[in-house]
Amino acid sequence: MNRPIKEKRVTIHDIAKAVGIAPSSVSKALNDLPSVSEKVKTLVRAKARELNYKHNLSAANLRRGSSRTIGVIVPRVNVAFFADTIAGIEETCFENNHRLIICQSNESFEKEVQAVETLIQQNVDCILISLSQETQTVDHLREITNHHIHLIQFDRINPDVESHIIVNDNRQAAYKAVRHLIDEGYSRIAFLGGSEYLPIYKHRKEGYLSAIREADLDIPYNYIINNAVKTETALAKALELFYSKHPPDAFFTVSDFAALGVLKAARSFGLRVPDDLGIIGFSNEAFTDVTTPTLSSVIQWGKNLGKEASDIYFNTILKEKKQTFAHLTIESTVAARESSCRKTKKTALETD
Amino acid sequence: MNRPIKEKRVTIHDIAKAVGIAPSSVSKALNDLPSVSEKVKTLVRAKARELNYKHNLSAANLRRGSSRTIGVIVPRVNVAFFADTIAGIEETCFENNHRLIICQSNESFEKEVQAVETLIQQNVDCILISLSQETQTVDHLREITNHHIHLIQFDRINPDVESHIIVNDNRQAAYKAVRHLIDEGYSRIAFLGGSEYLPIYKHRKEGYLSAIREADLDIPYNYIINNAVKTETALAKALELFYSKHPPDAFFTVSDFAALGVLKAARSFGLRVPDDLGIIGFSNEAFTDVTTPTLSSVIQWGKNLGKEASDIYFNTILKEKKQTFAHLTIESTVAARESSCRKTKKTALETD
DNA sequence: TACATGAAGGAAATCGATTTCTAAATTAGA
DNA sequence: TCTAATTTAGAAATCGATTTCCTTCATGTA
Secondary structure, three states: OOOOOOOOOOOHHHHHHHHOOOHHHHHHHHOOOOOOOHHHHHHHHHHHHHHOOOOOHHHHHHHHOOOOEEEEEEOOOOOHHHHHHHHHHHHHHHHOOOEEEEEEOOOOHHHHHHHHHHHHHOOOOEEEEOOOOOOOOOHHHHHHHHOOOEEEEEOOOOOOOOOEEEEEOHHHHHHHHHHHHHHOOOOOEEEEOOOOOOHHHHHHHHHHHHHHHHOOOOOOHHHEEOOOOOHHHHHHHHHHHHHOOOOOOEEEEOOHHHHHHHHHHHHHHOOOOOOOOEEEOOOOOHHHHOOOOOOEEEEOOHHHHHHHHHHHHHHHHHHOOOOOOOEEEEOOEEEOOHHHOOOOOOOHHHOO | OOOOOOOOOOOHHHHHHHHOOOHHHHHHHHOOOOOOOHHHHHHHHHHHHHHOOOOOHHHHHHHHOOOOEEEEEEOOOOOHHHHHHHHHHHHHHHHOOOEEEEEEOOOOHHHHHHHHHHHHHOOOOEEEEOOOOOOOOOHHHHHHHHOOOEEEEEOOOOOOOOOEEEEEOHHHHHHHHHHHHHHOOOOOEEEEOOOOOOHHHHHHHHHHHHHHHHOOOOOOHHHEEOOOOOHHHHHHHHHHHHHOOOOOOEEEEOOHHHHHHHHHHHHHHOOOOOOOOEEEOOOOOHHHHOOOOOOEEEEOOHHHHHHHHHHHHHHHHHHOOOOOOOEEEEOOEEEOOHHHOOOOOOOHHHOO
16 A cells, blocks of 8 residues: 655755756755746745755766865875875865765775866865875876866876875975984984885985985995885894994884884883984874874974865865975974983873 | 856756657666666766766665765764775775765764764765773764764773674773783783773773783772873873882873883882883874884774775675674784883884 | 636656566577 | 568657746836
8 A cells, every 4th residue: 555665866856856947046046046036046945944955965066067176195094194184185075065085095006097087087186195105107197187177186196197286295394303313412313215106215415415414324234224104124224233343322214103113123122212312203193192102203393284285275275276296395384302312301191 | 159158967857868869768777777768778877978978866865865975974084994984885885886975973972962963964885983081971982873874983881872883892802901011021901991881992891800810919999080081181190100119111002192101100219110110002094103112002903894884884784684683793903113122122114 | 707826635756776578699508 | 482570770759957048027117
């Protein structure tokens, strides 16, 4: 007798019929366009709520050609910096009534290409991307612009692709970190870097070198080590140096994980941190706060970067309709915690 | 002279024209349907690649009524457990050629409702959700099923809503954690819990109590403290107990952040961990590995849970078309690290 | 009074892929 | 050889919201 089963989705036609007007007017009312009276608008809005109408994005996208959705692709969502960046982007999107789709590349080139594909198919209006470590070619980024989707690269970028760009000032940040070590009286400062091919790591190395040169410090060639971003590699490399003829009295590492490795190495070798050895890492991972001693690091203000990045879309692109590409740089801050402060002693509870 | 500007998107009609067949055949070819010959299929696929055709999901969604996309809503993406869960879901989606949209509620009810709204509008086929701490009502979850979207609740669930459910065995996990403390010779075990209204915390408390009762331990009423999941609150509560007449000799906390607070409190009070005080937390956050001493915790196998959860959709719902609701439980594991092992001593480098 | 102006609403085309139904062509079977 | 069965391909309707014209009607102005 009763045959409920599959009621169809409520559409603007249903609202139109219920209110007694044309579907086109309903659409205009819901979009708050000027060519429909306030009276009709309130009527439509009320009926929409009553019928529990849900806007069908697929239909609107198809017609409009835009989705009021932006996509972001990051290597990993559970890395402090990217989590912060996403938080910033999210906030801006929310304010501007846009949706956000988050994709992870997991540092894999293949997944990154897949993610780009997905976002293009989803018809997003803008893609924010930070490249995976594996990424060497950029055809997939060109795809994005070919499809008339706005492209904003952040942090891990490739300058060969024309796009809006927003980065951290890695050179300057590294310089400040090393400067800080020097100010604390360290002079034999070793460097644990990343891949030479990624600009972020290259710049951190340059910052390190310029601080070293400026202070006129003498650094043995073996103090400069690439490809040591992980805890284990860093631990091994640090131990090697501790056993060498001229061991360093401080480490600047391009990742906090490496800094942790150095800390473990120091502990197992019997060095006191910060008295015998200074350590400063990079990125301000959550755990830097809970080690003993706490780890100094460089704060990248990811949330801020995320906001600025999405602002490029909402302001520069959408509102001002500028044709030129934005190119922004965010300054970082040194978080001097226990592991690098032997003059200006800090304790765990009062750090930062 | 040259007028590139805005070439239109390549559609199946373009392919159809180029190959010399009907658009409907192109669609069938691209979807690998049986009613079109192999010859045509290869022809179409080649031409599609050549023209750089991109499937328009909005159009397909609109027509099909489904999007081959699933949505997941979590309180936070940068919490170890949820990051793992997402990784698991992602893998399964990838294997099944579905897209994944990730949303964060940031533990806010309002944002959670917003996220649900977004996903309904995006026409996702299935929503996986873990509720925010603020969530008390569930009308928004009913919305999901009203729109004929499959609903799977995981971890932080509300049993009042009919849906597929997959949870961790929190009771059992807590029981095992406390049991472990008892086995290590602790007997005055305090409990730092969460909100009584969230099942996960309620269950952890029950597990704690059952282990205590089973061992016939005498626990003063003030050892059982709710709403202490954060580092600072835990630190304060722990200190209070240390100063009391009958201080505990161990803590079981429902979060690793709380465990960290206890550790800090112990340090500032001058207690040695694990000798004077045993500590075990919950969730196996990344930082538990790097504190001194390392923190024992409960591993929840989030990735596994994520896989099982999405399997419910791909297997139980899609393939088997079962009408009943799945109800799964995942077992957790105690990670006994330094902070709780005074009999079976562990060192930082050999843990786990 | 006659005309211009503008506001408010509607009809119909459109976005691009899918799907149903039909027709043609091929193969098999008797 | 002729009919039935089976492939293969195409025509056309469809999904739901948006948008571009129009039309109508009210208001203001000369």
